[in-house]
Amino acid sequence: MRKEIIMKKFALYMSDIDNYHLTKDVGLIPFIMQKYYGFDSCILIPENNKQYTDNDKYLENLKIIKFEDNNKLLNYLKEVDVLMVIGIYDFNISIINSYKYFNPNGKVYLKLDANLYWLNELNSSITEDTLNTLKKCDLITCESRKIQYFIKSHWDLSSDLMLNGYYEFVDDTFITYEEKENIILFVGRIGSYQKSIDILLNAFKNIESKIPNWKIELIGNMEEGFIRFIYNYFNENPHLMERAIITNYLDKKELKQKYKRSKVFCLTSIWEGCPNVFAEAISNGCYLITSDVTSAIEMIDYGNYGRIFPVKNTTELENELIRVCNDNKLLQNNCEASQIYSRNNLCWINLCGIINNKLAL
Structure with a gap:
């Protein structure tokens, strides 16, 4: 009997998403993790009436799961191996805490997606509880060495530098x-x-x-x-x-x-x-x-x-x-x-x- 291959689950949680986000880093990371690295990926969002036409056109119908209430969301997160969130927002802080509580062995990937102006504003009001939650993240990436230095010097958070990249939907032939x-x-x-x-x-x-x-x-x-x-x-x-x-x-x-x-x-x-x-x-x-x-x-x-x-x-x-x-x-x-x-x-x-x-x- 052939042994069933169990794919690792990768989920991006977003409080909201528009169609155009799907072909940016927001949609590309879960899509590529599935297409090239063997994950069973999805995007988790609250119930809405939006149409995501680019999902079929560009992302091979990546799973977009709309949840009606938090119970459905939390039940799904219990089975997720990697939870990805983007940005330091209250809803992400809450979901990280819930995920780590119900799935302590799961990994959290925080893509910071920040600029210095926004971080300076956040720094004036950030709480110790929020900082403790951020330290639960297994991987934090940021897009600038200035950001790396800021979160290390102000919040004692380590991160990896990762610029936003490109994915070629059309062709990748060399341009003369x-x-x-x-x-x-x-x-x-x-x-x-x-x-x-x-x-x-x-x-x-x-x-x-x-x-x-x-x-x-x-x-x-x-x-x-x-x-x-x-x-x-x-x-x-x-x-x-x-x-x-x-x-x-x-x-x-x-x-x-x-x-x-x-x-x-x-x-x-x-x-x-x-x-x-x-x-x-x-x-x-x-x-x-x-x-x-x-x-x-x-x-x-x-x-x-x-x-x-x-x-x-x-x-x-x-x-x-x-x-x-x-x-x-x-x-x-x-x-x-x-x-x-x-x-x-x-x-x-x-x-x-x-x-x-x-x-x-």
Whole structure:
């Protein structure tokens, strides 16, 4: 008689999740742990009426279990070998305590997903009980050495550095420099206060004559309150209509083509943890120009694959754009080198292998 193979169970608990989260780290980690590392994975969320169409499209119908009450959740957690949570929130602290009480041999993986601003705010009110709960975690990963230092020096918590990676849904063929065009790309919520994309638009307006053969392309859903800014921008600068392109949400295949064609990726955020677009851009041979957000220095590998400018400093952004866009040799070398670097250091399949080894089940 063939012996039944019992798969280890990996569960991500979330208090809420939207469809777009599934193709970010939130959905990718449990998916890859199942597809490549032999786990029986699922995402646990409270009952809701949301549709998760990307689950079928990209994650091979990963189990998404909606629980009606905490009793159902706790009964399921008793059988889970690894519980993953993201962020230091009250609901995660509660679920860690419950999980460790009912399943003391189970492993807890906390993905910190934090920025320094948020941690400083949290530090002013964090309790001893919360710190004791965090010390129950078997693995904590964070996306910046600044974060590592902060939680060690303030809370005596050890962690592993792990940047957000990329997973190729379309194809992972090497991109040649000849495939690229003079495009500065942005992907994200256009017009949100956090993303501060007006800085890029204004910088481009000021220097467009110094990079005459370049375009910028903004991809993503636009905030309603930003429509007036865009109207005024093109009304005052009609000559930029063909050089500042705005595109709505794209699927993975279409977005892949945008990354492949672009030489530069620009992020102007006021704050970030470690945005997924960093790894997506680098893995497609884009040179990064980013504001000084928490994980920026690690993501550009300390200056090897990009440049950093001070937050909300339009003048410094202009200087970096002029320097980079007029340095063809830099961009050509980066196209190959950044793809090699990302395959070795930012591929989610390999990163999940590290998680698997750290948990040592």
